[in-house]
Each structure stands twice: as structure tokens, then as C-alpha cells.
Amino acid sequence: MNTADLGLPVDVPSTALFTDQYELTMLQAALKAGTAERRSVFEVFTRRLPEGRRYGVVAGTGRVLDAVENFRFDNGVLRFLRQRSIVDDETLDWLAAYRFSGDIWGYPEGEVYFPGSPIMRVEGSFAECVLLETVILSILNHDSAIAAAASRMSSAAGPRPLIEMGARRTHELAAVAASRAAYVGGFTSTSDLAAGFRYGIPTVGTSAHAFTLLHDTERDAFRAQVDSLGGGTTLLVDTYDVTEAVRTAVDVAGPELGAVRIDSGDLLLVAHRVRQQLDALGATDTRIIVTSDLDEYAIASLAAAPVDAYGVGTQLVTGSGHPTCSMVYKLVARAESAEPKAPLVPVAKRSTGGKTSIGGRKWAARRLDADGVAEAEVVGTGAVPAELADRQLLVELVKDGAVVGREPLDAVRDRHTAARANLPLSATQLSRGEPVLATEYVQDR
Structure with missing residues (x-):
């Protein structure tokens, strides 16, 4: 539930400056290079859970939707950017008309997640998607950390x-x-x-x-x-x-x-x-x-x-010792050109040091065992195997820039209770251990 549900007024300021400067400088450079309008796919995921945690909890999705909806460069924001000479006039003109017009898919709020889970997928032009990195991560990293701690406490409290x-x-x-x-x-x-x-x-x-x-x-x-x-x-x-x-x-x-x-x-x-x-x-x-x-x-x-x-x-x-979830926002696919129908090609960071990622626009599903208990998190690109078609996790949150996935907070809370109950019993153990579900990757076929 939010204030709109209660019929109460609330001041909703622009969220456009909840960002890092490099997102605007990347935008400026891409506009000059002619690559800003290339269709792109960004994904939010974490490479690992906090040490000893058995599962993560997706929280903050509703706040992300509010933040995207209010990501507007109003006169005060533009004046600040101009006074600081953060970007040039051409970029300022582009920002003045900014409205996110792409699509966002994600795990429904309250769902559990594991290393590699594509928790949120943001699709649109590079220019409009890259600006959302910091605000999305700041919300999801904070709220999911608190929700995970709360879930463990709730499990312990019975x-x-x-x-x-x-x-x-x-x-x-x-x-x-x-x-x-x-x-x-x-x-x-x-x-x-x-x-x-x-x-x-x-x-x-x-x-x-x-x-x-x-x-x-x-x-x-x-x-x-x-x-x-x-x-x-x-x-x-x-x-x-x-x-x-x-x-x-x-x-x-x-x-x-x-x-x-x-x-x-x-x-x-x-x-x-x-x-x-x-x-x-x-x-x-x-x-x-x-x-x-x-x-x-x-x-x-x-x-x-x-x-x-x-x-x-x-x-x-x-976050009971883990105030963040270490989620990242990475470009995983982009079009070969700025043409609207240009095919997408997978992209991924390949450097050493443990920060590699897997390219390609991903789906995710949760496989169940014979008793209906979750046994694996399956992530892949391309076609979804028929046996997992009705177990897919991502839902549509934003379509063509319009929020379509907003829901009551009590529904989110109930979803988490059900998702946690569907995990193996070891998920609720407080002793340190590995994620209760392994993440399996399926190659495009």
C-alpha cells in the first residue's frame, strides 16, 4: 500500500539526480558518437550472496517503479547541471525531454533470488537505460538487504x-x-x-x-x-x-x-x-x-x-551485518546499430579478477522436485525449455514507459512468505552455508 492507495497527498520530487555523474558523461559521449539510441538490455544481478546467507529477498521494486516514473530533469536540475558544466548544451536539451520509454521486467517483489538471478531487466535505448543504473541499484541493494535480514528474523520468530x-x-x-x-x-x-x-x-x-x-x-x-x-x-x-x-x-x-x-x-x-x-x-x-x-x-x-x-x-x-546485496547493473546485450530492427548481440565483461558476467538477454525459472519443492534456479538465454515454461520468474513491470506492475504491499509480503516456504528446509537455518539453490545456466539453443 502507498499514499495513493490511502488517498493521501505526497510530494514527489524528481529522482533524476539520484545518479552518478559518469552516467551523464557516458550519455554525452554516446550522443556525439551516434550510439546513444542503440537498443540495449541491462540486467541487475549479484555474483554472490552475503557470506553465509542461504537466499536473497527481492525488495524495493515498488520504489524503483516510483523512481523511474519520477525520473525527470526539471528546470532546477537542468540549471544545476549547466552551472556545474557537467554536460554540454546538446545533452542538456536531450535531458530536458527525457522520459523513460522502454520496458522493465523483473522478479516480482517479495520473491527470493540467488547468485546470477536476473533480478531486473531494463530494455530501451542505451541513453535512457544507462541513466537509471544508480537509482535502481541504490534502492534494490538497500531494500533487499533489509528484507533479507527481516526474513531471517521472521523465520526465527515463528x-x-x-x-x-x-x-x-x-x-x-x-x-x-x-x-x-x-x-x-x-x-x-x-x-x-x-x-x-x-x-x-x-x-x-x-x-x-x-x-x-x-x-x-x-x-x-x-x-x-x-x-x-x-x-x-x-x-x-x-x-x-x-x-x-x-x-x-x-x-x-x-x-x-x-x-x-x-x-x-x-x-x-x-x-x-x-x-x-x-x-x-x-x-x-x-x-x-x-x-x-x-x-x-x-x-x-x-x-x-x-x-x-x-x-x-x-x-x-x-541488514544484520550485511547492509548491501552487492547487486550490479550490467549491459548484457545491445543492437548492432541504431536501426530500430537491428539484431541484438550479447556483450559481457571478460576481465580477470572475479567480475566476469554472462552476456545475453536472460530468462529465469525455478525447477521443482517431485514433491513440489524448489531444487534449482535455472537461468538461460534464447528459448525457454518446455518443462520450465510455466515456472518462469520474471514479470512485466514497465511497458513502453508506463508502469504496469505496481501492486499492494500486502500482496508482496504474502508472496515472500509463500516463496520462502517453497524452499528446502535448510533455507531457514541460521548457521553459515551455501545458497540453498544452485544456479544452473542453460546455453542458447
Whole structure:
């Protein structure tokens, strides 16, 4: 869901300067050389997953579509480029009329991916496609990293809900994107109101330690919060002594108290003690929420604890140690000439050093075993084998410059849940290992 779905206004500035200068200088040189209009195919892929990860998660596709739609060189942007002498007047004139008119295909958002997967394919003239490299990569690399961390945390949490609360640990705009990506990966709510406004993600939040410290006593703080928010609120019980705080919380709110939050200490031990105390006080339905620098490993270690929900911040918005996916945007095919019907020829970097790529416009499919579980990621050029025809992964996102692949965020979230469930069971293991699916390449035939 986005603000358009909610009927809310939103300022949508140009995304044209979310780019690197070399994209504009390449454009200028290609215009002068007469090669700018050659039909071209660019693909987004990664050569490897972050160390130890079993699968990746495609996230940010919806934001990419918004960015492409708003990639416009308005007067302010053109004035900046002219003042800095970044490109010449001929290029500025070309940019003034820029509108992406090509096609974009990609893995549907929420789908999983593996090394070599053609996550996104951008087709059009070289000039219009090359400008989109940085904005596409910056979105996909960030959002997919967060979504992958969120997916691992969601898997570790099982049916227990996860709250995204990392806005204070990253850039204010990155926080909104991180909240969206976390929702794709399985989180159920966010503390960030901008994410709730822009994407319709459920928002939650009650109080911090500062609210308790403001008042003369902890009882006064709890009373003020309950009077304002009702007995179903969540009271933070680790500002002073946890045992005394739980006793006071139930005394103030009654056994109908909604939840208590624990933000420090040995969470496994404290959660057990708090659960026993709550039950003894008659607050058997009061939930326990834990926070405090959680990651997927800490969440997994609390699987046997009487915990009802987790709040995750820093580790989530930093990708749990892997803040990027190392995706690249490479030219894989281009026309022999600028003629509209000129045939495409595969191109690829062939240098040594581990950065080679495979040329050609690619398709991708996921082969299943006899039980319907994914067993391989198959990538190829040319004709798709008949047995994989109904297992193809790429879907149309943009056609002739018009967005055709926008979808509700809840549909994306549900897709990821289904995609992860279709992987071998070892995909959810937190121990380090190789990608759960091998990537097989099929030669053109």
C-alpha cells in the first residue's frame, strides 16, 4: 500500500539526480558518437550472496517503479547541471525531454533470488537505460538487504510478531524504506509514522524510559500512561527494578494489562521470571515484549522463552551485518546499430579478477522436485525449455514507459512468505552455508 492507495497527498520530487555523474558523461559521449539510441538490455544481478546467507529477498521494486516514473530533469536540475558544466548544451536539451520509454521486467517483489538471478531487466535505448543504473541499484541493494535480514528474523520468530523500530539508528529517509522492506520480509508493524503514512504499514508505540524518569515515581508514570492510553497499553518495566515494576504495573492497570516491555538484561532469564510473576498476579493474558539490540540469532535463542513479540532496531536497519546485496547493473546485450530492427548481440565483461558476467538477454525459472519443492534456479538465454515454461520468474513491470506492475504491499509480503516456504528446509537455518539453490545456466539453443 502507498499514499495513493490511502488517498493521501505526497510530494514527489524528481529522482533524476539520484545518479552518478559518469552516467551523464557516458550519455554525452554516446550522443556525439551516434550510439546513444542503440537498443540495449541491462540486467541487475549479484555474483554472490552475503557470506553465509542461504537466499536473497527481492525488495524495493515498488520504489524503483516510483523512481523511474519520477525520473525527470526539471528546470532546477537542468540549471544545476549547466552551472556545474557537467554536460554540454546538446545533452542538456536531450535531458530536458527525457522520459523513460522502454520496458522493465523483473522478479516480482517479495520473491527470493540467488547468485546470477536476473533480478531486473531494463530494455530501451542505451541513453535512457544507462541513466537509471544508480537509482535502481541504490534502492534494490538497500531494500533487499533489509528484507533479507527481516526474513531471517521472521523465520526465527515463528508465529510471534516482529515490530520494526530502527528509525533512530539510520538516516531518516532510509528509515522509511527500511520499514517498508522489513514489512516485506515478515515484520508486522513499525514505530515509524512516516512509513505508516506513506505505505500503510500498521504503527505501534507507547513510551520510553524518559517518560518514567519524568515522573516522581514509577507508579505515577504508569498511572499517567494507563489513564491516557487505557489498560491495554504496554508498560516499560526495566527502568528501575523489574520485579517491583511488574507488581506496580499490574496494581495500576489491573490483570487486564495489555503488555510489559523488557529492554535490558538477560532476556531469557528475565522473561521467565516476569511470566511467572504476571501469572501469579492473575495477569495471565498480559503479553511480554522484548527489545534490546536483537538480531536473528538472539531471537532464535529466545524461542523457548515466554515471549509474545520482539522489537528490533539497529540490527534490522543495518541488514544484520550485511547492509548491501552487492547487486550490479550490467549491459548484457545491445543492437548492432541504431536501426530500430537491428539484431541484438550479447556483450559481457571478460576481465580477470572475479567480475566476469554472462552476456545475453536472460530468462529465469525455478525447477521443482517431485514433491513440489524448489531444487534449482535455472537461468538461460534464447528459448525457454518446455518443462520450465510455466515456472518462469520474471514479470512485466514497465511497458513502453508506463508502469504496469505496481501492486499492494500486502500482496508482496504474502508472496515472500509463500516463496520462502517453497524452499528446502535448510533455507531457514541460521548457521553459515551455501545458497540453498544452485544456479544452473542453460546455453542458447
